[in-house]
Amino acid sequence: MSLLREGVSGQQGWEPAWHDEPVRRSYDAIVIGGGGHGLATAYYLAKNHGLTNVAVLERGWIGGGNTGRNTTIIRSNYFFPESAAFYDFSLKLYEGLSKDLNYNIMFSQRGMWVLAHDRHGVEMARRSVNAMLLNGIDAEYHDAESVHRHIPGLNPNPRFPILGAMNQPRGGSARHDAVAWGYARAASHLGVHIIQNCEVTGFIIRNGRVQGVETSLGEIHAPRTGMAVAGHSSVIARKAGLRLPISSYALQAFVSEPVKPCLDTVLLSPATGVYVSQSDKGELVLGAGLDLYLSYAQRGNLPWLEKAAAGLVELFPQFSRMRFLRQWAGIVDVVHDSSPIIGRTDVDGFYINCGWGTGGFKAIPAGGWCLAHVMATGESHPLAQAFGLERFRTGALVDEASASGIAH
Amino acid sequence: MLLISCPYCGPRAEIEFRCGGESHIIRPGPHDAVSDERWGDYLFFRQNPKGEHLERWFHAAGCRQWFNVARDTVTHRIIAIYLMGEPKPAAEIST
Numbered sequence: 001m002s003l004l005r006e007g008v009s010g011q012q013g014w015e016p017a018w019h020d021e022p023v024r025r026s027y028d029a030i031v032i033g034g035g036g037h038g039l040a041t042a043y044y045l046a047k048n049h050g051l052t053n054v055a056v057l058e059r060g061w062i063g064g065g066n067t068g069r070n071t072t073i074i075r076s077n078y079f080f081p082e083s084a085a086f087y088d089f090s091l092k093l094y095e096g097l098s099k100d101l102n103y104n105i106m107f108s109q110r111g112m113w114v115l116a117h118d119r120h121g122v123e124m125a126r127r128s129v130n131a132m133l134l135n136g137i138d139a140e141y142h143d144a145e146s147v148h149r150h151i152p153g154l155n156p157n158p159r160f161p162i163l164g165a166m167n168q169p170r171g172g173s174a175r176h177d178a179v180a181w182g183y184a185r186a187a188s189h190l191g192v193h194i195i196q197n198c199e200v201t202g203f204i205i206r207n208g209r210v211q212g213v214e215t216s217l218g219e220i221h222a223p224r225t226g227m228a229v230a231g232h233s234s235v236i237a238r239k240a241g242l243r244l245p246i247s248s249y250a251l252q253a254f255v256s257e258p259v260k261p262c263l264d265t266v267l268l269s270p271a272t273g274v275y276v277s278q279s280d281k282g283e284l285v286l287g288a289g290l291d292l293y294l295s296y297a298q299r300g301n302l303p304w305l306e307k308a309a310a311g312l313v314e315l316f317p318q319f320s321r322m323r324f325l326r327q328w329a330g331i332v333d334v335v336h337d338s339s340p341i342i343g344r345t346d347v348d349g350f351y352i353n354c355g356w357g358t359g360g361f362k363a364i365p366a367g368g369w370c371l372a373h374v375m376a377t378g379e380s381h382p383l384a385q386a387f388g389l390e391r392f393r394t395g396a397l398v399d400e401a402s403a404s405g406i407a408h
Numbered sequence: 409m410l411l412i413s414c415p416y417c418g419p420r421a422e423i424e425f426r427c428g429g430e431s432h433i434i435r436p437g438p439h440d441a442v443s444d445e446r447w448g449d450y451l452f453f454r455q456n457p458k459g460e461h462l463e464r465w466f467h468a469a470g471c472r473q474w475f476n477v478a479r480d481t482v483t484h485r486i487i488a489i490y491l492m493g494e495p496k497p498a499a500e501i502s503t
Contacts, residue, residue, distance in 0.1 A: 245452035394444065
C-alpha cells in the first residue's frame with residue numbers, strides 16, 4: 001500500500017528505517033560492530049531478553065562492512081552434530097526472518113549444489129549427504145544425469161566431468177543489505193540505539209572487569225560488552241588485553257553484468273575453485289578462495305579473479321563473453337578448526353562472536369541469538385557450548401575444515 | 409598483487425609462492441613440562457597484527473626454499489626480506 005501511495009506522491013513520504021539517536025553515556029549492554037551479527041545480537045537482546053537499553057557501535061556505516069561484502073549464500077551442510085544443529089537453527093531463523101522482522105529479506109531457497117568432479121568428490125558428497133541425514137537435515141545425492149537435468153546449461157562436455165553432486169534443497173540466498181537493514185530497523189523499533197561513525201578505541205577495565213568502552217564519541221559505560229567485528233576481531237580484542245586464535249585473510253568475490261534468468265540454484269564446484277549464483281537483479285555472483293597471507297586490505301588480486309573466471313567458464317562455456325561488473329574483498333576471521341568462537345572470555349563482562357571464516361552470512365541469526373544469550377544470562381547457549389574459546393586449550397576442536405570439505 | 413624478491417631467484421609474482429604464516433615461533437619444551445595452555449598458545453594463537461608482520465614464505469614454483477618476509481598487512485608493502493635463521497630485521501619492525 002505504501003509503495004502505491006509513494007509512487008503517486010513523488011517518493012517524499014518515506015521514513016528512516018531506524019532512528020539516529022544521540023549517544024547516551026551509559027547502557028545496559030554495548031555491542032561493538034554494526035554488521036549482521038552485531039545488529040542481530042542487539043535485536044535478540046531486546047526481543048528475547050528484554051534488554052532494550054542497548055547500543056550498537058559501528059565504526060563506519062550500517063551495511064558497509066562484511067555484511068555488504070559477501071556472496072549471500074545460506075546453507076547448513078555441515079558434518080559434526082554441533083555444527084549441523086547450530087547452522088540449521090540459523091537456516092530455520094532465516095526461513096521466518098522476513099515475517100519476524102516485518103522486512104522482506106528476499107530469502108530464496110533455490111537449493112545449494114556441491115558438484116563432484118572425481119571419484120573422491122563423489123565419496124565426499126555421499127559422506128556429506130549421509131552425515132546431514134544422520135543430523136536430521138535434508139540432503140540429496142544426485143548422479144551426473146540428474147545434475148544435468150536439474151541445472152540446465154551446465155557444460156555437457158567439460159574437461160573436469162561432473163560425476164555427481166549433493167544438494168541441500170533448503171539452501172539458497174538472501175538480500176544481504178536487507179538482512180542488515182531489517183535487523184537495524186527491528187532493533188531500533190525496540191529501543192536499541194544504533195550509533196554509526198563511532199570507533200571503539202579502548203576498553204574501560206576496572207578490577208579485571210570491562211565497564212564500558214572508550215570511543216571516538218567519548219566514554220560509554222555498560223556492565224557487559226559484546227564484540228562482533230569479524231575481520232578486526234584480534235585488533236579490538238587486543239585492546240581488552242585478549243589474544244585470539246585468529247588469522248585475518250582477504251576473501252574476494254565478483255559480480256558480472258546482469259543478464260536474464262539463467263541459473264536458478266547456488267552452485268559450488270570445489271574442484272574448479274568457484275561458486276556461483278544469480279542475483280535477483282540478474283548478475284552472476286561468484287567467489288573464489290582466500291588469499292592465504294594475512295591482510296587487512298579490503299581489496300583482492302588478479303590471480304584469484306582469473307581462477308574464478310576459469311572455473312566459471314569450465315562449468316558454463318556460454319558465460320565466457322560476460323563482463324565483470326564489480327570486484328571486492330572482505331576480511332574474514334579464520335580459525336584452525338573453521339568453527340566459530342561464541343561466548344565468554346577471560347576478561348569479565350566481555351563476550352565475543354568471531355571466527356566465522358568465509359561463512360559468516362548464513363550464521364547471522366544464530367550468531368546474534370547465541371551472543372545475546374550469553375550476554376544476557378552469562379551462560380553459553382546450548383547450541384554454542386561447543387564453540388567456546390576454551391577449546392583451543394582443551395583440544396576439543398570441532399574440525400569442520402577437514403570434515404565437511406571447507407577449502408581452508 | 410605482490411612482487412616478491414626470492415633471495416635465491418629474484419623478483420617473481422605472488423602466484424609462485426605459498427605463505428607459511430608467522431615467523432620466529434619457538435616450540436615450547438621439554439614436551440612433558442608444557443601446560444595445555446602453553447601448547448594451545450603455540451599451536452593456535454598468532455599475533456595477526458594490523459600493520460607490520462614477520463612471516464615465512466616458500467618459493468613453491470621456483471627454488472622451493474623458505475625465507476622470511478617483513479610485510480605490512482594493510483598496505484601489503486614488503487619492508488624486508490631475509491633468510492631463515494637470520495635475526496629479526498631492524499627496529500622499524502614492531503612485532
